[in-house]
Amino acid sequence: MLMLCNTCAQPDTCKSREKSMPVVVVVGHVDHGKSTLLGRLLADTGHLRQDKIDHIQKVCDSKGLGLEPAFFLDALEEEQAQGISIDTTSVNVDFHGHRMSLIDAPGHIDFLKNMASGASNAEYGLLVIDIQEGIRAQTRRHLQVLSILGINDVVVVVNKMDLVKYDQEAFDSLASQARELIVNENVNCVAVVPICAFSGENLVERSTNMSWYTGQPLLNLLGDLCSRTSAIDEQNAAPVRMVLQDVYKFDEHRYLAVRVVSGKIEPGTEVFFSPSGKMSTVASVKSFPTGALLEASRGASVGLELSEQLFVERGEVISLPDQLPEVDTRLSARIVWLYDAPFDPNSTYLVKLGSKQTNCRLELSQPSAGDQGAVSSALIKGDFADVIIRCAAPIAFDKTLRKSALNQLVICSQYETVAAGVIDNRRRQSAKCITIDKNIHAETGYVERTQKEARQEHRAAVIWLTGLSGSGKSCLARALEHRLYRDGCNVAVLDADNMRLGLCADLGFTPEQRAENVRRLACVAKLMLDNGFICIVAAISPYERDRELANAIVGSDDFSEVFVFCPLELCQQRDPKGLYKRVALGQIEMFTGFDLPYQPPQKPALRVDSSLLTVDQEVDQIIDILLGKGVIPSNQTT
Amino acid sequence: MTKHLNDLENQSVYIIREAYSATRSMAVLWSMGKDSTVLMHLVRKAFMGHFPIPLLHIDTSYKIPEMIAWRDALVRKNNLRLIVGQNHQSLADGMGPEKGRLICCSALKTQALIDIVKQHGLQALLLGIRKDEEGSRGKERVVSPRSTDEGWQYKNQPAEMWGYYNLHVPSDVHLRIHPILHWTELDVWEYIARENLEVMPLYFANNGKRYRSLGCATCTNTIRSRAHTVNEIIDELKVIPTSERAGRAQDLEHAYAMQHLRTTGYM
Numbered sequence: 057m058l059m060l061c062n063t064c065a066q067p068d069t070c071k072s073r074e075k076s077m078p079v080v081v082v083v084g085h086v087d088h089g090k091s092t093l094l095g096r097l098l099a100d101t102g103h104l105r106q107d108k109i110d111h112i113q114k115v116c117d118s119k120g121l122g123l124e125p126a127f128f129l130d131a132l133e134e135e136q137a138q139g140i141s142i143d144t145t146s147v148n149v150d151f152h153g154h155r156m157s158l159i160d161a162p163g164h165i166d167f168l169k170n171m172a173s174g175a176s177n178a179e180y181g182l183l184v185i186d187i188q189e190g191i192r193a194q195t196r197r198h199l200q201v202l203s204i205l206g207i208n209d210v211v212v213v214v215n216k217m218d219l220v221k222y223d224q225e226a227f228d229s230l231a232s233q234a235r236e237l238i239v240n241e242n243v244n245c246v247a248v249v250p251i252c253a254f255s256g257e258n259l260v261e262r263s264t265n266m267s268w269y270t271g272q273p274l275l276n277l278l279g280d281l282c283s284r285t286s287a288i289d290e291q292n293a294a295p296v297r298m299v300l301q302d303v304y305k306f307d308e309h310r311y312l313a314v315r316v317v318s319g320k321i322e323p324g325t326e327v328f329f330s331p332s333g334k335m336s337t338v339a340s341v342k343s344f345p346t347g348a349l350l351e352a353s354r355g356a357s358v359g360l361e362l363s364e365q366l367f368v369e370r371g372e373v374i375s376l377p378d379q380l381p382e383v384d385t386r387l388s389a390r391i392v393w394l395y396d397a398p399f400d401p402n403s404t405y406l407v408k409l410g411s412k413q414t415n416c417r418l419e420l421s422q423p424s425a426g427d428q429g430a431v432s433s434a435l436i437k438g439d440f441a442d443v444i445i446r447c448a449a450p451i452a453f454d455k456t457l458r459k460s461a462l463n464q465l466v467i468c469s470q471y472e473t474v475a476a477g478v479i480d481n482r483r484r485q486s487a488k489c490i491t492i493d494k495n496i497h498a499e500t501g502y503v504e505r506t507q508k509e510a511r512q513e514h515r516a517a518v519i520w521l522t523g524l525s526g527s528g529k530s531c532l533a534r535a536l537e538h539r540l541y542r543d544g545c546n547v548a549v550l551d552a553d554n555m556r557l558g559l560c561a562d563l564g565f566t567p568e569q570r571a572e573n574v575r576r577l578a579c580v581a582k583l584m585l586d587n588g589f590i591c592i593v594a595a596i597s598p599y600e601r602d603r604e605l606a607n608a609i610v611g612s613d614d615f616s617e618v619f620v621f622c623p624l625e626l627c628q629q630r631d632p633k634g635l636y637k638r639v640a641l642g643q644i645e646m647f648t649g650f651d652l653p654y655q656p657p658q659k660p661a662l663r664v665d666s667s668l669l670t671v672d673q674e675v676d677q678i679i680d681i682l683l684g685k686g687v688i689p690s691n692q693t694t
Numbered sequence: 695m696t697k698h699l700n701d702l703e704n705q706s707v708y709i710i711r712e713a714y715s716a717t718r719s720m721a722v723l724w725s726m727g728k729d730s731t732v733l734m735h736l737v738r739k740a741f742m743g744h745f746p747i748p749l750l751h752i753d754t755s756y757k758i759p760e761m762i763a764w765r766d767a768l769v770r771k772n773n774l775r776l777i778v779g780q781n782h783q784s785l786a787d788g789m790g791p792e793k794g795r796l797i798c799c800s801a802l803k804t805q806a807l808i809d810i811v812k813q814h815g816l817q818a819l820l821l822g823i824r825k826d827e828e829g830s831r832g833k834e835r836v837v838s839p840r841s842t843d844e845g846w847q848y849k850n851q852p853a854e855m856w857g858y859y860n861l862h863v864p865s866d867v868h869l870r871i872h873p874i875l876h877w878t879e880l881d882v883w884e885y886i887a888r889e890n891l892e893v894m895p896l897y898f899a900n901n902g903k904r905y906r907s908l909g910c911a912t913c914t915n916t917i918r919s920r921a922h923t924v925n926e927i928i929d930e931l932k933v934i935p936t937s938e939r940a941g942r943a944q945d946l947e948h949a950y951a952m953q954h955l956r957t958t959g960y961m
Binding site for chain 1: 696697698700701703704705707708711712714715738739740741742743744825826828829830832833835839848849851852853854855856857858860862863864876878934935936937940949950953
């Protein structure tokens, strides 16, 4: 029964295993025949062993079915009971020099995350369309997913041709619709093949029922397409990109555990680390049990030893100093939402890119497009959207469309992947591109923060005062500064108004500019923190997501958010800077509390009501917080 | 050195390193079979020749005796840390395959595994299962979360995109990590040949019979074979008309036996 490829039965002469295995994902709408196609392909290429066929035959008999080719892939009880694929699987075909791994992807929208999981491993797509049903919702959506995943070549099969009596006209009409659809997704349509998967027509052998079809049978087409893979293998001209997974210390050797994403690395190469901006030289490239290697190229998982010891951690991208990746805290990306729960604009997510992961917030940069291009500002499973990802820490990435580049990312909620996406290369990544110069190294200094804290007998901290204009932030900041100074603390105040006179003079008051203002405040506060100060920030900081970013930049252990509450009417009455009057006269726009909202903190460390408390009472309450956190010792303050 | 085997090896090493970067509380589930032998070698590769995590063996007490002897010899020779899990209570109560094969598997393998994972507070296990072994394994993720209450959520597995694995889970969930999930039986043997790995002698023909898949003595059958070397096994696999686990009795109990076993925590 088993008819493996003649050439492959002779290992001495078979060359196919000296190449990488190309991977094709089979996609399309539910019930258009993807699993059936694969099951039949396995059977017709002799990849099914007799006991397995007997087993499936027995299952089919018990269900009163004829031999169902899909059951060779849909192995789960629920899949066979309902005749549907729930999850993705893969099979290998090795037949007369055509060698490939084929991934079966479920077609039902409920299982889109499973489809995407399978497809993310593929280089090529095979789109199955039912001749009677034509192009349906998942036909379209799967193509869009392939496009996001960077799959550029798709073969289309028009299935169930027997149901239209092998009618050429019906085929031609659907084939041209399919071609148009594919071109619109910027994907290359390699060929369109009329097939009948169940009876195996035009899969491995030509069908005698469709003599009007002059092209090759499917397997030959896929085989030819996949043989292009070897050409891609030779591409070593791509820039060097390695992701740092971990650092190991064994027997006095410190190894950087890296994966080569593209390019080639050899001992003696000078390398640059992003985003940290450090530099060193590769002393050796090692693997076990071989030992020292002459080089490592694309795909290799190796250990690097550096000639100069650096403190670097997981999350760095290693490149050559003259081929740096981009580094930014703000990414533009196109994503597909995969999760059952919809996107929540108020949630903090996690972004993963390369080996880096960091907290982030997402903003839809334009409304999402769902089925039939319906536009909305929500984002639910199966929707595509252009987003801005605001990261708590800088990430290194590539903008290029090249395959196997550092441009693919996922968004995670606490424990699960919720979206997958690709860096949008059409957009400028940032209004002000934050690129770390290659000559800038992060200096940590010889005096540690802990040493400074020990000498000054108090810990460093950031106290972030947020509230409406006129709520009493600046006043409280000064009073708190005075108290802490009196008690011998090293203390500093960052008042947003003062910052806007200098460091932030270029910023206005749009939500985006306010976000940048808060980011800069947080970065300065973080520097002060690292130098041992208790840093008091007074800023309206009206948006929850901006304050969360500040929290992430500073580090939540050192960050205390204080909500300075005061009713808007009282703020207007106080109007210490005369701003509310000018708003009333129409001289100021984008003023928080009027044409822009203030989002009160959900869980501040402290809420003080300045309409009820004296400033001294407010200071006392903050001092209590600092005592509770052990920032200041209990004998220091009175 | 074939490119295909290099690709598989690099991918597996990447997976092992990803897992280790997320948790140091991890063990290799070791059955002494060919797959876990390859897995052990890949762990050494990942850690530059070192073996910083323990081995975990679930001893049903019904294993083929040569397997235990080989296990102990290898542990001694390589100075490895071995944890042995066994369901003593169930054995004392007389558990064995005659009580029903699947009942026995659940008690002596699944329960013993769950208990030892809990006892040692392990957050992750590296397992040498492969997609091409049987249908339910074909549907696995590289990183598969298992909660103690709910087992394998095969109808709602998390998205696993590119090489971004979901390695952070609540504390009551442990991870099954499958670094050689995409390898085939033939890949495993070709890799054993290329890397010249030492394998259990039971895999080689003795009096015209050999084991193709190893398990408990009571529930594992030999196949007819004349393969005395790794290369002869490779040649045999290219023409053999039966599938790998045809000699594993628990698979044949009913159509979805392995799926049911694995849902509750079987490897």
